Amino acid sequence: xxxxxxxxxxxxxxxxxxxxxxxxxxxxxxxxxxxxxxxxxxxxxxxxxxxxxxxxxxxxxxxxxxxxxxxxxxxxxxxxxxxxxxxxxxxxxxxxxxxxxxxxxxxxxxxxxxxxxxxxxxxxxxxxxxxxxxxxxxxxxxxxxxxxxxxxxxxxxxxxxxxxxxxxxxxxxxxxxxxxxxxxxxxxxxxxxxxxxxxxxxxxxxxxxxxx
Amino acid sequence: xxxxxxxxxxxxxxxxxxxxxxxxxxxxxxxxxxxxxxxxxxxxxxxxxxxxxxxxxxxxxxxxxxxxxxxxxxxxxxxxxxxxxxxxxxxxxxxxxxxxxxxxxxxxxxxxxxxxxxxxxxxxxxxxxxxxxxxxxxxxxxxxxxxxxxxxxxxxxxxxxxxxxxxxxxxxxxxxxxxxxxxxxxxxxxxxxxxxxxxxxxxxxxxxxxxx
Numbered sequence: 001x002x003x004x005x006x007x008x009x010x011x012x013x014x015x016x017x018x019x020x021x022x023x024x025x026x027x028x029x030x031x032x033x034x035x036x037x038x039x040x041x042x043x044x045x046x047x048x049x050x051x052x053x054x055x056x057x058x059x060x061x062x063x064x065x066x067x068x069x070x071x072x073x074x075x076x077x078x079x080x081x082x083x084x085x086x087x088x089x090x091x092x093x094x095x096x097x098x099x100x101x102x103x104x105x106x107x108x109x110x111x112x113x114x115x116x117x118x119x120x121x122x123x124x125x126x127x128x129x130x131x132x133x134x135x136x137x138x139x140x141x142x143x144x145x146x147x148x149x150x151x152x153x154x155x156x157x158x159x160x161x162x163x164x165x166x167x168x169x170x171x172x173x174x175x176x177x178x179x180x181x182x183x184x185x186x187x188x189x190x191x192x193x194x195x196x197x198x199x200x201x202x203x204x205x206x207x208x209x210x211x212x
Numbered sequence: 213x214x215x216x217x218x219x220x221x222x223x224x225x226x227x228x229x230x231x232x233x234x235x236x237x238x239x240x241x242x243x244x245x246x247x248x249x250x251x252x253x254x255x256x257x258x259x260x261x262x263x264x265x266x267x268x269x270x271x272x273x274x275x276x277x278x279x280x281x282x283x284x285x286x287x288x289x290x291x292x293x294x295x296x297x298x299x300x301x302x303x304x305x306x307x308x309x310x311x312x313x314x315x316x317x318x319x320x321x322x323x324x325x326x327x328x329x330x331x332x333x334x335x336x337x338x339x340x341x342x343x344x345x346x347x348x349x350x351x352x353x354x355x356x357x358x359x360x361x362x363x364x365x366x367x368x369x370x371x372x373x374x375x376x377x378x379x380x381x382x383x384x385x386x387x388x389x390x391x392x393x394x395x396x397x398x399x400x401x402x403x404x405x406x407x408x409x410x411x412x413x414x415x416x417x418x419x420x421x422x423x424x
Contacts, residue, residue, distance in 0.1 A: 017375075193216055204315055
């Protein structure tokens, strides 16, 4: 029986809902044809930071995500990708971090293939100054399709403090690609910065895609 | 610098967003005139459990909470209240626990004064069987005003596993009251079951109330 007089020693379940995870179609619950994510204006980047393990750009923007209003806060990059698709890692993953008025976090993750050079990524690369934080004026390209498909689940930040209660939309059909030259630049400047996949435990993962 | 080769030893910030908290008008951000909580149908209770420290009734129902759909899962009771209002505890607090399709939790807490006998609480009391879990057929009364006012913040479960990422709506003008006789019944059957208030840390608390 729960003892309220010894509550400082209550067990806790922190750490059971961590990210990233290995995303699989099998076991995921089909919940719709497209993820409910809409950028309500163009996202602007205003400050670029050398985070030592990645580039992080702070910015502003507004989105509607599953019926709620969120502010875009920052974007950063992982190579290789952190989320796996049936055990396989894409070469690159972009994290668009959003927050609402009480601090709830939604990360929109884009799993990026090698392909055409992306102009926004090139601006971010060109303006990077090692060890510096500096003002930038970059407008994010249209990185997301009208009908984004992918996964939706409850997880955590993938870097310390590893905060849980973070909502993830992992988009598998972004319109952004990264050129092999851009990817080589990231690999030359940063060590691999993907956290290992974490146990799913008893979480429910939703998949949003067109019915076959 | 964050070292990806020793990530099993990364520090975490779990435990910094716990509930309950001491709610104060001063410092809270005025965010609207009413909390966006609407029961979309009558909540029904189908199973009543002696949780040893409280009564917990499982049930079903649907709500819209700040623009998103949630299912009502269970209701349970604390005496005295867990959330404080400027350091003061109400005699009783009702927790209506809701969940959405990916497991996000919203607890709608009602801070209850002593007053008239509540018919639903009386049914719950009358059907209680110590040590038992049993089927019940109880329809929840209209416990919440059309324009619920109160607080909105991000916290945790108040019992183990103390999971964080829980959204709280703490309603300070519920239409339900508890009679002194009903309150005495709860106190006779259960020890005080209020968790101590937890540090706010750097969380933002919103207040929804009519402008003075």
